Amino acid sequence: MATVIVTVFLTALTAYLAQNYFATLSARAAHMRDHVEEFSKIESLAVEYWSNRSADDVNKDKVLSARLLGAVTASSFFSSEATRLLGNLEEEYIELDVAVYDAATGGDFQAADRDPDPARVTEVIKCCTEMRNLLRRASCRLYWAR
Numbered sequence: 481m482a483t484v485i486v487t488v489f490l491t492a493l494t495a496y497l498a499q500n501y502f503a504t505l506s507a508r509a510a511h512m513r514d515h516v517e518e519f520s521k522i523e524s525l526a527v528e529y530w531s532n533r534s535a536d537d538v539n540k541d542k543v544l545s546a547r548l549l550g551a552v553t554a555s556s557f558f559s560s561e562a563t564r565l566l567g568n569l570e571e572e573y574i575e576l577d578v579a580v581y582d583a584a585t586g587g588d589f590q591a592a593d594r595d596p597d598p599a600r601v602t603e604v605i606k607c608c609t610e611m612r613n614l615l616r617r618a619s620c621r622l623y624w625a626r
Contacts, residue, residue: 505622508565511558512619516612518555519580523608525551526584530601534594545590552584566618573614580607 525548534541556577562570583603588594 509619509622511561512565512615512622515555515558516615518551518558519608519611519615522548522551522555522580522584523604526604526608527601529584530597530604533596534592538592541594548584549590552581556581565622566614567621569614569618569621573611573618576607576611576614580604580611583607 525544529541529544529548532541559574559577562573566573583600583606587597587600
């Protein structure tokens, strides 16, 4: 009888620990999926912003630049989680995060006489794609899938 009780207890404990472990991994993966979506939003806003002239619709341009700057700034809050979630990919993440920020808000950002900048659009798309790829690789690593 004691053997059965010990076996049931150990089985329940193992199940509890495994459930907690995989729930934690799932939460981390969800956090990274959310961050991937943030970079998709940044890309969309930046492409729209840098594809138009600022003089065409001044009010729309101000709103769009504020939304873009807000999205880029908000995405930086992930940096506090980067070490824990990205491991050895953290340095590459930081470099890409700076590159996304520079590409999205550099040049004549928020200038009254800004012209469309196709090269900046290309750079934003490239940087955001690289960032999403890095985050997806890191997400796979959570489950030891290389």
